[in-house]
Amino acid sequence: xxxxxxxxxxxxxxxxxxxxxxxxxxxxxxxxxxxxxxxxxxxxxxxxxxxxxxxxxxxxxxxxxxxxxxxxxxxxxxxxxxxxxxxxxxxxxxxxxxxxxxxxxxxxxxxxxxxxxxxxxxxxxxxxxxxxxxxxxxxxxxxxxxxxxxxxxxxxxxxxxxxxxxxxxxxxxxxxxxxxxxxxxxxxxxxxxxxxxxxxxxxxxxxxxxxxxxxxxxxxxxxxxxxxxxxxxxxxxxxxxxxxxxxxxxxxxxxxxxxxxxxxxxxxxxxxxxxxxxxxxxxxxxxxxxxxxxxxxxxxxxxxxxxxxxxxxxxxxxxxxxxxxxxxxxxxxxxxxxxxxxxxxxxxxxxxxxxxxxxxxxxxxxxxxxxxxxxxxxxxxxxxxxxxxxxxxxxxxxxxxxxxxxxxxxxxxxxxxxxxxxxxxxxxxxxxxxxxxxxxxxxxxxxxxxxxxxxxxxxxxxxxxxxxxxxxxxxxxxxxxxxxxxxxxxxxxxxxxxxxxxxxxxxxxxxxxxxxxxxxxxxxxxxxxxxxxx
Amino acid sequence: xxxxxxxxxxxxxxxxxxxxxxxxxxxxxxxxxxxxxxxxxxxxxxxxxxxxxxxxxxxxxxxxxxxxxxxxxxxxxxxxxxxxxxxxxxxxxxxxxxxxxxxxxxxxxxxxxxxxxxxxxxxxxxxxxxxxxxxxxxxxxxxxxxxxxxxxxxxxxxxxxxxxxxxxxxxxxxxxxxxxxxxxxxxxxxxxxxxxxxxxxxxxxxxxxxxxxxxxxxxxxxxxxxxxxxxxxxxxxxxxxxxxxxxxxxxxxxxxxxxxxxxxxxxxxxxxxxxxxxxxxxxxxxxxxxxxxxxxxxxxxxxxxxxxxxxxxxxxxxxxxxx
Numbered sequence: 021x022x023x024x025x026x027x028x029x030x031x032x033x034x035x036x037x038x039x040x041x042x043x044x045x046x047x048x049x050x051x052x053x054x055x056x057x058x059x060x061x062x063x064x065x066x067x068x069x070x071x072x073x074x075x076x077x078x079x080x081x082x083x084x085x086x087x088x089x090x091x092x093x094x095x096x097x098x099x100x101x102x103x104x105x106x107x108x109x110x111x112x113x114x115x116x117x118x119x120x121x122x123x124x125x126x127x128x129x130x131x132x133x134x135x136x137x138x139x140x141x142x143x144x145x146x147x148x149x150x151x152x153x154x155x156x157x158x159x160x161x162x163x164x165x166x167x168x169x170x171x172x173x174x175x176x177x178x179x180x181x182x183x184x185x186x187x188x189x190x191x192x193x194x195x196x197x198x199x200x201x202x203x204x205x206x207x208x209x210x211x212x213x214x215x216x217x218x219x220x221x222x223x224x225x226x227x228x229x230x231x232x233x234x235x236x237x238x239x240x241x242x243x244x245x246x247x248x249x250x251x252x253x254x255x256x257x258x259x260x261x262x263x264x265x266x267x268x269x270x271x272x273x274x275x276x277x278x279x280x281x282x283x284x285x286x287x288x289x290x291x292x293x294x295x296x297x298x299x300x301x302x303x304x305x306x307x308x309x310x311x312x313x314x315x316x317x318x319x320x321x322x323x324x325x326x327x328x329x330x331x332x333x334x335x336x337x338x339x340x341x342x343x344x345x346x347x348x349x350x351x352x353x354x355x356x357x358x359x360x361x362x363x364x365x366x367x368x369x370x371x372x373x374x375x376x377x378x379x380x381x382x383x384x385x386x387x388x389x390x391x392x393x394x395x396x397x398x399x400x401x402x403x404x405x406x407x408x409x410x411x412x413x414x415x416x417x418x419x420x421x422x423x424x425x426x427x428x429x430x431x432x433x434x435x436x437x438x439x440x441x442x443x444x445x446x447x448x449x450x451x452x453x454x455x456x457x458x459x460x461x462x463x464x465x466x467x468x469x470x471x472x473x474x475x476x477x478x479x480x481x482x483x484x485x486x487x488x489x490x491x492x493x494x495x496x497x498x499x500x501x502x503x504x505x506x507x508x509x510x511x512x513x514x515x516x517x518x519x520x521x522x523x524x525x526x527x528x529x530x531x532x533x534x535x536x537x538x539x540x541x542x543x544x545x546x547x548x549x550x551x552x553x554x
Numbered sequence: 555x556x557x558x559x560x561x562x563x564x565x566x567x568x569x570x571x572x573x574x575x576x577x578x579x580x581x582x583x584x585x586x587x588x589x590x591x592x593x594x595x596x597x598x599x600x601x602x603x604x605x606x607x608x609x610x611x612x613x614x615x616x617x618x619x620x621x622x623x624x625x626x627x628x629x630x631x632x633x634x635x636x637x638x639x640x641x642x643x644x645x646x647x648x649x650x651x652x653x654x655x656x657x658x659x660x661x662x663x664x665x666x667x668x669x670x671x672x673x674x675x676x677x678x679x680x681x682x683x684x685x686x687x688x689x690x691x692x693x694x695x696x697x698x699x700x701x702x703x704x705x706x707x708x709x710x711x712x713x714x715x716x717x718x719x720x721x722x723x724x725x726x727x728x729x730x731x732x733x734x735x736x737x738x739x740x741x742x743x744x745x746x747x748x749x750x751x752x753x754x755x756x757x758x759x760x761x762x763x764x765x766x767x768x769x770x771x772x773x774x775x776x777x778x779x780x781x782x783x784x785x786x787x788x789x790x791x792x793x794x795x796x797x798x799x800x801x802x803x804x805x806x807x808x809x810x811x812x813x814x815x816x817x818x819x820x821x822x823x824x825x826x827x828x829x830x831x832x833x834x835x836x837x838x839x840x841x842x843x844x845x846x847x848x849x850x851x852x853x854x855x856x857x858x859x860x861x862x863x864x865x866x867x868x869x870x871x872x873x874x875x876x877x
Contacts, residue, residue: 061827062760064592064641071592072594155604157593181572213641227834256825261823261824265825268723269723269728431586432591432838433586435591436585436587437585440585471602
């Protein structure tokens with residue numbers, strides 16, 4: 021199934037990397053210290069299994085290995101998964117329900133002990149079946165997994181309850197760090213405050229809110245890697261500080277991404293020392309309507325709201341000032357399952373003719389008796405891209421006579437208002453690491469099924485389409501079902517108003533080589549393939 | 555004098571308990587909680603079980619009254635608990651960051667005092683002269699300029715100037731090093747924030763010094779001292795300045811207490827991992843234990859600063875201790 025997408029993925033990957041500087045055919049140089057910026061204060065804990073923030077990832081990923089991962093030489097692809105600790109990507113057996121991974125021999129943890137299949141199984145069991153009292157942030161992504169077991173020191177087997185295309189992408193989750201079983205058995209919370217893995221770099225020091233330091237792991241299992249002697253991650257929450265630090269070469273790169281204006285500022289300041297890479301970002305901007313509140317229980321009102329938004333022109337203008345760019349459905353635009361532009365034009369709010377679209381919106385509002393509608397948009401107190409996008413859609417709605425005010429709340433109260441249903445319309449983001457459309461769209465399922473769906477609706481028809489897609493193993497059929505799903509959610513029922521996808525811009529010093537951008541700031545962060553051309 | 559000191563010290567305790575109750579209640583009145591921020595702020599999905607487990611892990615699923623009891627019991631034992639965000643002892647988290655804020659506050663105070671008292675005095679002595687005009691303009695500019703703005707601009711100026719001179723922009727390091735480990739690097743990190751904060755601080759103190767001096771210089775005892783034929787230096791230093799310093803000391807004390815926890819924006823601008831930045835982070839993350847401890851720390855410092863100021867008052871002005 022994965023191979024069935026390969027040709028399409030290669031084309032997409034080429035397109036996504038078109039803006040990249042030439043990195044091929046250069047021989048990596050050994051040595052040097054990479055100083056990079058982490059745009060935050062400090063991670064809540066150092067245990068990737070329990071955290072969801074990228075801060076944990078940017079702090080700890082260089083110290084750990086994973087079972088499988090996105091190809092670090094082709095991270096723009098959403099379907100190119102390769103082994104990290106395993107020796108070969110397995111072909112599923114038992115009708116697609118059993119995956120058997122052989123673990124590399126001779127891999128050592130940084131404390132010198134050998135890494136075996138027991139460690140991989142223990143780590144994955146911790147993620148998929150967390151013990152009482154243990155927090156696993158992504159266990160719900162693995163509802164298809166029945167059992168994880170090490171059958172011998174070199175073999176770990178995943179038994180699934182049913183065959184699904186969602187399993188391998190979920191397994192390539194960058195948070196699936198492999199921990200040492202011996203330590204987990206002794207204290208399952210040990211990794212929350214300590215770092216000890218088998219990755220390309222060995223842990224040196226960690227000053228909370230200041231810096232994380234690592235040195236080259238001479239026993240790393242990939243010959244020649246890592247190229248760097250050392251890494252230093254500096255925590256810098258303020259964007260202005262990060263831009264200044266990049267300009268003055270206090271740091272070489274910041275992996276999360278900067279807004280277009282900051283990137284332009286650096287380009288002007290650094291001149292020929294400037295490089296940057298861009299990618300669509302696996303973060304969808306989505307407006308959720310609280311269907312428990314009138315008149316939003318009326319599909320005509322919801323359709324009018326989505327029809328009013330001119331995504332095609334808006335995205336073009338917004339991309340100059342905000343971290344958004346590509347118009348797409350609720351499936352990541354670079355994924356083979358994403359609908360084509362022609363298919364998008366069939367969905368309400370994505371029509372070619374905005375005047376026709378807005379005329380229809382006005383007609384629907386009139387028919388629903390909601391002319392002169394006014395409401396409050398709940399938004400998050402984060403500039404990029406929430407506030408920019410919020411102001412834009414308010415203006416778009418104004419064009420069909422809908423008056424909207426904006427209520428901006430800090431993250432905690434914003435989340436609480438969503439969960440408590442204390443809103444009419446809210447602007448959200450749906451972010452993921454690995455692009456895995458079948459899992460990524462789960463927050464759009466009926467509220468009784470997805471606790472992250474704050475739209476307060478029940479839709480059996482939507483669930484029926486989703487279930488078919490989730491269990492479908494033929495890529496073409498699955499793509500067709502996913503389009504049906506998108507059309508149903510975005511148009512027929514207009515549960516979700518999907519806005520332009522986030523766009524990731526990573527500016528850096530041109531002497532940083534080897535790193536390639538991916539659709540998520542969670543991916544490709546072990547830094548093993550980075551080298552410095554100084 | 556002893557009774558005066560004991561009275562002042564005894565007043566510290568009700569103030570601290572009042573602040574503790576206030577911060578405890580206010581934090582819990584804010585909608586949302588740390589687990590929502592922790593699991594959901596990245597826009598990623600999380601399960602209801604994960605949320606419940608997180609609540610149980612940090613104990614915020616228990617009734618408020620139990621949480622408050624624990625908090626007070628901890629305070630009584632100087633145990634501020636564990637940070638809900640990092641899982642580390644609050645004392646350890648604060649101890650990491652306190653020296654940075656303290657160093658900046660001390661340096662800013664030294665700069666402020668070194669500028670404010672001489673210039674304020676000269677300005678008063680040369681009232682309405684061109685010197686007075688310059689000093690007043692300098693101090694009003696300091697009052698009108700926000701420290702964070704000055705901080706941002708000063709970094710940009712340093713970047714531009716160094717680029718113009720050497721071709722390579724330079725800015726101070728953004729990772730703190732203690733003074734005893736690398737004095738030069740430490741000073742290069744702390745100097746700019748201390749100067750930008752010290753300038754505003756100096757402006758406040760300078761104006762206070764000037765007006766206090768002007769008032770004192772018009773007092774009868776100064777006229778008497780001049781009539782007695784005392785030399786001007788002794789009149790100024792021994793009689794005028796010492797008395798004029800009373801309100802200045804108050805201002806310096808209040809400002810110093812503010813600097814310890816109040817450098818919220820400046821610490822962010824200069825990427826200083828101090829108490830102010832920790833305060834912002836803990837409020838943003840709704841880390842109750844950390845915010846409570848930080849507020850208690852700031853309140854304690856404010857109360858102690860006021861105590862020191864009161865004691866200095868008594869030393870500077872015998873009328874206070876005799877009253």
